[in-house]
Amino acid sequence: MDLISITQAALIAIIGAIGVTIFGLIFGLFYKGIDRKLSAHMQGRIGPPLKQPFLDVIKLFTKENIVPENAISWVFNLIPLIGLVATISILLYLPIAGFEPLLYNQGDLILILYLLIIPSLAMVIGGFSSGSHMQQLEHKEKWQQ
Amino acid sequence: MSMFESLLNTLETGSGFWNPIVWLVSILIIFLIVHILRGFGNKNYKINTEQTKPFLSGNPEYEKEKMHIKGSNLYWGFTESLKWIFDILKKMHTGNVSDYVLWFIIVISILFLAVGLI
Numbered sequence: 001m002d003l004i005s006i007t008q009a010a011l012i013a014i015i016g017a018i019g020v021t022i023f024g025l026i027f028g029l030f031y032k033g034i035d036r037k038l039s040a041h042m043q044g045r046i047g048p049p050l051k052q053p054f055l056d057v058i059k060l061f062t063k064e065n066i067v068p069e070n071a072i073s074w075v076f077n078l079i080p081l082i083g084l085v086a087t088i089s090i091l092l093y094l095p096i097a098g099f100e101p102l103l104y105n106q107g108d109l110i111l112i113l114y115l116l117i118i119p120s121l122a123m124v125i126g127g128f129s130s131g132s133h134m135q136q137l138e139h140k141e142k143w144q145q
Numbered sequence: 146m147s148m149f150e151s152l153l154n155t156l157e158t159g160s161g162f163w164n165p166i167v168w169l170v171s172i173l174i175i176f177l178i179v180h181i182l183r184g185f186g187n188k189n190y191k192i193n194t195e196q197t198k199p200f201l202s203g204n205p206e207y208e209k210e211k212m213h214i215k216g217s218n219l220y221w222g223f224t225e226s227l228k229w230i231f232d233i234l235k236k237m238h239t240g241n242v243s244d245y246v247l248w249f250i251i252v253i254s255i256l257f258l259a260v261g262l263i
Contacts, residue, residue: 006166013167017174025182064190069197070209081183085175092171103171106155107163132199133212 009106013092016102020091029053070131079129083122090115 033050040047067073093107093115127135155164190196199206206212217224224231237248 009164009167010170013171014174017171018178021175021178061186063187064196065186065188066190066196068199069193070199081176081179084179085172088175088179089168089172103164103167105162106167108161110161111163111168133201133214 009103012102013106016092017089020096020102021088023096024088024091029057068130068132072129072131075129076126079122079126083119083126086115086118086122 032053037047092103
């Protein structure tokens with residue numbers, strides 16, 4: 001691959017990453033709303049409004065960001081972001097709405113499978129970094145599985 | 146081909162391919178956006194109050210060394226139910242090298258006998 005095509009790919013990666021992040025965050029929450037509504041109707045309930053996940057995010061933003069005294073604060077704060085970033089980066093390698101993937105010749109299915117592991121790993125590391133004994137017990141069991 | 150150019154190439158192994166540089170660039174951008182979004186959240190909390198204490202169902206926290214959950218805590222049920230075999234195994238592990246050599250010779254002799262008979 002020459003320098004021009006790599007620059008082209010990098011440009012697609014930069015612009016695509018911005019687009020895909022906004023798309024993923026908005027549509028992810030929107031689909032979550034549809035999912036909650038649908039499962040509520042299946043159980044004979046009215047269910048929350050479609051915008052409920054958005055309202056939940058707004059509510060969570062107002063909550064205090066407590067870092068426990070035993071926690072390793074930088075890992076505790078960083079790891080959830082890593083999990084989300086890895087998940088969003090998968091969208092660059094997946095076809096969206098009939099269009100071919102933005103980085104179709106830069107990564108394959110095996111890469112997607114590896115990226116899918118990162119969120120669950122991040123959850124385990126995040127739990128360990130909280131320094132809570134309950135979390136340690138839970139995640140040691142999880143590692144064994 | 147210079148080292149820089151070889152770094153830019155898409156890595157192909159025959160069974161898969163990916164370009165780490167392009168992926169790194171994209172995750173950096175995504176990280177920036179996500180970090181900015183996270184910045185809208187409330188960053189404050191009450192340091193050194195009841196809020197930051199570890200949750201132990203209302204029990205007090207002892208020294209950090211005593212509170213560490215060991216492997217034996219997790220496997221307690223497993224070792225307790227198989228206690229009879231673990232007791233025999235523990236007795237076999239004397240820590241004496243001549244005992245281990247004896248076991249080695251016994252196992253090897255059984256193996257040789259088995260091979261010879263088959």
